[in-house]
Amino acid sequence: MANNIVPLNELISQFERLPGIGRKTAQRLAYNILEQPPERAEKFAEALVNARRKIHFCKVCQAFTDTEVCGICADETRDKTVICVVAEPKDVMAFERTREFNGLYHVLHGVISPLDSVGPDQLRIKELMARLGSGEVKELIMATNPTVEGEATASYISRLVKPMGIKVSRLAYGIPVGSDLEYADEFTLARALEGRNEI
Amino acid sequence: MANNIVPLNELISQFERLPGIGRKTAQRLAYNILEQPPERAEKFAEALVNARRKIHFCKVCQAFTDTEVCGICADETRDKTVICVVAEPKDVMAFERTREFNGLYHVLHGVISPLDSVGPDQLRIKELMARLGSGEVKELIMATNPTVEGEATASYISRLVKPMGIKVSRLAYGIPVGSDLEYADEFTLARALEGRNEI
Numbered sequence: 001m002a003n004n005i006v007p008l009n010e011l012i013s014q015f016e017r018l019p020g021i022g023r024k025t026a027q028r029l030a031y032n033i034l035e036q037p038p039e040r041a042e043k044f045a046e047a048l049v050n051a052r053r054k055i056h057f058c059k060v061c062q063a064f065t066d067t068e069v070c071g072i073c074a075d076e077t078r079d080k081t082v083i084c085v086v087a088e089p090k091d092v093m094a095f096e097r098t099r100e101f102n103g104l105y106h107v108l109h110g111v112i113s114p115l116d117s118v119g120p121d122q123l124r125i126k127e128l129m130a131r132l133g134s135g136e137v138k139e140l141i142m143a144t145n146p147t148v149e150g151e152a153t154a155s156y157i158s159r160l161v162k163p164m165g166i167k168v169s170r171l172a173y174g175i176p177v178g179s180d181l182e183y184a185d186e187f188t189l190a191r192a193l194e195g196r197n198e199i
Numbered sequence: 200m201a202n203n204i205v206p207l208n209e210l211i212s213q214f215e216r217l218p219g220i221g222r223k224t225a226q227r228l229a230y231n232i233l234e235q236p237p238e239r240a241e242k243f244a245e246a247l248v249n250a251r252r253k254i255h256f257c258k259v260c261q262a263f264t265d266t267e268v269c270g271i272c273a274d275e276t277r278d279k280t281v282i283c284v285v286a287e288p289k290d291v292m293a294f295e296r297t298r299e300f301n302g303l304y305h306v307l308h309g310v311i312s313p314l315d316s317v318g319p320d321q322l323r324i325k326e327l328m329a330r331l332g333s334g335e336v337k338e339l340i341m342a343t344n345p346t347v348e349g350e351a352t353a354s355y356i357s358r359l360v361k362p363m364g365i366k367v368s369r370l371a372y373g374i375p376v377g378s379d380l381e382y383a384d385e386f387t388l389a390r391a392l393e394g395r396n397e398i
Contacts, residue, residue, distance in 0.1 A: 005265050011250040014243045018228050029217050031289045034263055035245060041251035044213045045244035048232060050208040052240035054307045055233055064233055066204050191305055 008034070044133055060131065062107040062124045064089045072096075072105060079103045081138040085128065085157065087145060095143070103141075106131065111149040115163050120156060128157070132164060139167040146173060207233070248276070259330065261306040261323045262287045271295075271304060278302045280337040284327065284356065286310050286344060293344070302340075305330065310348040311355055319355060331363060338366040345372060 008030060015026035022106050033041050057063065058070035065071065072078060072092070076155070083197030086092060092105050108123040131137065140161055144150035158168040173191035207229060214225035232240050233270070244323035256262065266271070271277060271291070283294060290302050307322040325381030330336065339360055343349035356365040372390035374383050 004270050005254060005263060007246070007250040007253045007265055008263060011246045014246040017239075019231050020224070020227070025219070027289065027292070028219070030250065031263075031287075032218050033251060034288070038251045041218075041247045045247040047206070047210045047213040048240045048244040048247075051206040051229065052232060052237045054206045055204060064204060064207060064230075066206055071203050089233070090226065093226070130284075 006033060021132050034091045057107075061092075061105045062089075062109060062127055063092045063105055077102075080136055082141065083128075083131065083137055084141040085154075086143045087150065087153070091143065096120075105138075108144070108153065111144055111147075111153040113149045123153070125157065125160070129160070132161065132166060139169060142168060146171075209302055258304075260291075260304045261288075262291045262304055263310060279335055281340065282327075282330065282336055282338070283340045283342050284353075285342050286349065287351070288319075290342065302338075303395070307343070307352065309353040310343055310346075312348045322352070324356065328359065331360065331365060336365060338368060341367060341369045345370075 011030040011033065012023075012026045015021055015029045016023060018026075021029070025173060033044070054066045055064050056066075058065040058073055059067075060069055060073040063070050063072070065073070079102050083106050084095060084101060084103055085106045085108060086095070086112060087108050089107050089109075092107065095101050095105070106124070108125065108128070110118050110123050112120055112123065132140075138140045140157070142154035142158060144153050154170055161168055172195055173188065174195055175181065176191045177187060181189070206332045210229040210232065211222075214220055215222060217225075220228070232243070253265045254263050255265075257264040257267075257272055259268055259272040262271070264268050268271070278301050282306060283300060283302055283303050283304045285291060285294070286307050286309060287304050288308075291306065294300050294304070303352045304326045305323070307324065307327075309317050309322050309323065311317060311319055339356070341353035341357065343352050353369055357395075360367055372387065373394055373396055374380065374387060374391045380388070
């Protein structure tokens with residue numbers, strides 16, 4: 001016999017629907033909510049509804065924002081000649097953490113994946129092409145994941161954009177900083193050799 | 200520069216306050232909420248508030264319930280002569296999953312831990328003693344964790360209860376089922392030897 005407390009089971013199953021959260025973790029999290037003051041649950045609930053209601057896609061770069069145009073697109077100090085093209089909104093944050101990139105972004109919201117019936121029309125490629133129309137953009141950095149689908153998407157966009165005289169680049173492949181060669185797979189090592197730099 | 204979307208940061212920090220959820224996982228979970236239909240966030244929020252509002256402690260055994268007396272205490276088919284004493288509400292569910300125990304439970308809501316300034320008065324020991332008054336209970340099974348605090352709590356309660364002529368037992372120590380002897384620590388192995396059974 002499992003527990004038969006309906007509101008508890010409902011909360012557990014809500015936690016369980018989150019990515020990477022299994023049954024046991026979901027139970028642990030639900031019990032944690034019950035053990036804390038009611039204000040905690042209310043604040044959490046408010047944050048969930050608020051985030052989902054107030055956040056939408058930036059009408060320029062398609063990243064998440066709570067304003068009409070996101071902070072990055074609206075920032076006058078950023079280099080408007082380079083656009084880094086990523087698959088998901090969270091990838092923007094990953095690049096921002098590096099503090100090395102001062103250009104703009106464009107979020108595709110997915111990658112071309114015929115197996116999941118995602119074609120170019122399901123991605124925000126039209127919106128990207130519209131941004132290139134002004135002639136201000138000189139370079140697109142294709143920063144999709146180094147997977148088959150990520151590569152296919154990068155080369156699809158590259159074929160569309162190159163005739164417009166815009167430079168298209170791809171993130172470098174190589175061994176991750178701080179990793180151990182012993183654990184690098186052969187494809188990564190081969191690409192690291194191929195892309196070696198003089199020191 | 201990290202993101203400066205206030206509602207998103209608020210949601211991330213709410214996830215981050217859950218036990219075992221770090222910054223990166225919290226971000227992943229928050230983005231997952233944004234990627235799904237608004238109804239998902241609303242259902243989740245409702246489940247949080249509902250669970251916290253409707254669930255309270257059973258007035259008999261102190262486990263979580265949404266009724267005055269929990270389903271286990273109210274169940275006429277259960278053996279009212281045995282009480283399994285556990286530290287946390289979630290331990291009740293762990294025993295229920297075994298389907299091997301048909302008695303009642305009592306939840307202490309903690310263990311005696313002088314370092315965290317938790318003494319016997321902070322636990323639901325008074326409520327346990329009140330249940331023993333009727334003379335119906337014949338055995339207490341002390342099922343606190345096999346830690347120093349768990350042991351101390353078990354022996355504290357045992358000293359209180361034994362003079363009342365109630366049998367007090369403790370969970371068996373030994374090697375976990377399906378485990379490998381190679382990984383058992385010496386204390387567990389010593390206890391497993393000590394508690395060996397004829398076959």
